[in-house]
Amino acid sequence: MTTKEKIADEALTLFSTKGYRGTSVKNIADAVGIKDSSLYKHFKSKKHIFDTIVLEMHNRMARLSFQTGLPSGPSCENEANACGQLTIDSLRVLSRKIFLFYLKDNFVSRFLKMAVMEQYHSPEIYAVYHKIFMEESIAYQTDLFREMTRQRYCQAVDPEVMAINFYSPIFFLLSKYMGEPEKENTALALLDKQVAEFYSIYWNQNG
Numbered sequence: 001m002t003t004k005e006k007i008a009d010e011a012l013t014l015f016s017t018k019g020y021r022g023t024s025v026k027n028i029a030d031a032v033g034i035k036d037s038s039l040y041k042h043f044k045s046k047k048h049i050f051d052t053i054v055l056e057m058h059n060r061m062a063r064l065s066f067q068t069g070l071p072s073g074p075s076c077e078n079e080a081n082a083c084g085q086l087t088i089d090s091l092r093v094l095s096r097k098i099f100l101f102y103l104k105d106n107f108v109s110r111f112l113k114m115a116v117m118e119q120y121h122s123p124e125i126y127a128v129y130h131k132i133f134m135e136e137s138i139a140y141q142t143d144l145f146r147e148m149t150r151q152r153y154c155q156a157v158d159p160e161v162m163a164i165n166f167y168s169p170i171f172f173l174l175s176k177y178m179g180e181p182e183k184e185n186t187a188l189a190l191l192d193k194q195v196a197e198f199y200s201i202y203w204n205q206n207g
Contacts, residue, residue: 004042006032008056009107011049016110020050020118020125054128057111061132064101076147083144084153088199095170095195096188102174103181112178133171138163145202155202162202169194 001009010031014023025046029039043049086094102108115129141163148154154162170191177187 003032003034003038007034007039007042008049008052011046012053012107012110012114015050015053016113016117019121020046020114021121053111056107057132060105060108064098076144077151080144080147080151080153084148084151088196088203091199092192092195095191099170099174099188099191100184103177103184103187109178109181112174116175116178137167137171141167153204155204157202165202166198 007028011023011028014027014031018027023046025039026036028046028049029036032039043052102112112133115125115133118125119129120126138160142160145154145162145166146159149156149159149162173187173190173194177183
């Protein structure tokens with residue numbers, strides 16, 4: 001890990017425990033074990049550090065999309081075709097993989113804690129939190145379900161409603177168990193039930 005990477009990593013830890021407002025540049029430098037002046041050789045300000053963390057969060061989500069075969073662009077015809085052919089068991093596996101990414105990835109879990117904590121104190125963090133975890137997530141899934149519906153893999157219902165019905169319970173479970181990672185198995189059992197219910201309602205299981 002480079003010094004610049006360590007600065008961002010320690011900053012995220014502090015932001016997720018002390019809050020963005022409660023963390024100073026000196027706090028970050030002390031955590032890294034360098035002087036304030038040395039930190040400024042890598043970042044112009046605390047805001048610059050925060051922006052770098054947000055960029056890394058986007059990069060990690062993009063890598064997750066690539067690794068799981070989820071749509072990552074304006075056209076998701078092939079991905080919709082692949083998702084439409086998922087069995088209930090393979091949909092559970094995919095959902096578990098995504099859920100555990102948010103729950104257990106050390107960077108992502110700290111980012112989410114920071115965002116939840118600071119959204120009521122910083123309009124900028126509120127905007128980032130809502131864009132990443134709500135607006136973009138729902139838009140992303142809406143596009144996928146719209147294409148799946150067009151290909152007749154899903155019931156002909158409002159794709160945005162379908163996206164909300166899929167995402168909301170998962171986000172609830174993530175919020176509930178974010179501070180209790182030792183209850184992972186309990187969370188996954190509930191997730192499996194939610195996925196099974198969703199599949200039975202919306203999937204055209206006969207093609």
